């Protein structure tokens with residue numbers, strides 16, 4: 001009975017060791033993948049955050065050009081909000097322009 005228990009514990013320890021050995025390349029692969037992605041982001045191959053900044057800047061500059069060019073805007077009759085001529089409805093009060 002004690003021999004059986006000892007054998008069971010040996011099998012358990014060996015199983016734990018095997019599981020550890022098997023998991024090392026997997027964990028290493030995850031670490032390497034994260035490192036690679038970080039490197040790509042730094043070198044400019046993969047720039048999700050930069051892309052988001054780019055669109056944010058673009059919309060901001062778009063607003064600036066629209067603001068400076070007042071003649072191309074349509075003022076709402078209901079709330080006097082300046083709207084882009086492309087809009088059919090006021091962006092503020094949603095009334096027809």
Ligand SMILES: [Zn+2]
Pocket residue numbers: 076077078079080081090091092093094095
């Ligand atoms: Zn309006």
